[in-house]
Amino acid sequence: MSLPTILWIDLQPILHCINQRLIKILVKNRLIKYWSFQHDLDEACSIATIHELILETMRRENRKYHLIGHGISGTIAHLFANKYPETVHSTILLSVDTAITNQWTSHYLKMRNQFSCSRERILMHLSSCLFREKVSKNNLTMVSLLAKCLDQEYTIGSIASQYILGSIRIASVPTLVINGNDDFVVDRNANQRWVGQFKPGDHYRSIKNGRHFFHYEDPRQTSQIIESFLDMVPET
Template sequence: MYKNPDILWLSTNPYLMRFNLPVIKYLSQYVSIGQWEYQLTEDETTSLDLAIEFLNNYLEMVKKPVHLVGHSTCGLLGLQYANKYPEKVKSLTLLGVGINPALDWVSYYYLLRNHFKCNQEAILTHLAKYLFGYRNFYYQKSLVKILKKALIYSLSPHSLYRKCDYFSVEKTAYPLMVSGSNDDQVVFWSEIEKWKSYLKPEDYIWQCPNGEHFFHYFQAKLLGNQILSFWSSLEHSVNHKLAMKNY
């Protein structure tokens, strides 16, 4: 990780980090990007507030505003942090985060568990199809193992005993990019589109043509170019305002 990155990719689950790597690798060719990691222990209580505190401690050391990027639950974390500390955020990019940021793949898992009366293995097999689109038996078997472990370390506000129904959103004080996949079966594009009511002129919404819920893994270059374009437009806007001010 860069010690003083301009961009910070949020990662809160050791078993899902691998799906961030293709787009991080692509972006690193053009920008200084770091990956901030937060890992729960099996006995630790899930707490977004604690994660926000640790993230703030890190950004205190960076000593400059950064571009934050987060997928799913990590996007929720980024949104909560940016709303609390807007002065420390140059922009926020949300991937697979709908107008209700509380809805993530974990909430979908518990929805399936409540709806279908079958064992965890069957539920996770079903979930893997919706998250990744794979129909291959061997891929699915591997993904089920990953998801089973990822559930234990998830920072999601949902659990078997508790469901968080809603996190309210409002117009942000920082530039915002929101992106989702056309074929995401967990966070439908219609939920992403609802962000339009909250977007400012400098904000950006983009639909990835395919890639399911983990589209940032399957469409790393395509998404990476869109994110780079978003950041570039912000820099151009800042330079234009400075030029007009000095005119």
């Protein structure tokens, strides 16, 4: 029997180092393929365009995947599963809200609009909120990564314009949502928003004391939840 294959969707590959702790654990028992997208700064890009690129991969390889993604990547992956359920076994969403535009980048943009302090100070504060660990050396590294991500990767909206794209509908495929209990981006009420849509076979799990990047700080607990979910998902 072949192992279920996970396709890790990553629209912000500059932050991929944050995913590595979890991936190193999952890859011991699962096959993981990595799909990344780097935004061309001189070219307009839409969610539909990204979906077309993912679909090309699916058709070329002629197989179904379990999709996993964090934040905006998880949101786009789940929207893809809604659109092309025949290509997907399940979706695993990390730090994802039902509100499409509720991302760490959107919180940054709101802060830039509301406060007159420098970009660096805002990112320093934001980094301390996104991670539980507060080590100054690591914090400076994360601030640098977040800044590069804002400058070079795919985001929804800008300082000048905030987009309202509505809410995610639950997909017909099995869905696992894992969020941090202390995430200020995806608040605790996300549980009610998700569960209100769930069908049999869907699951919502919360990581105690977890923040937005909980899978970096608690990779083993996160992997156990994912493994248990995958064991229950039939592959047809």
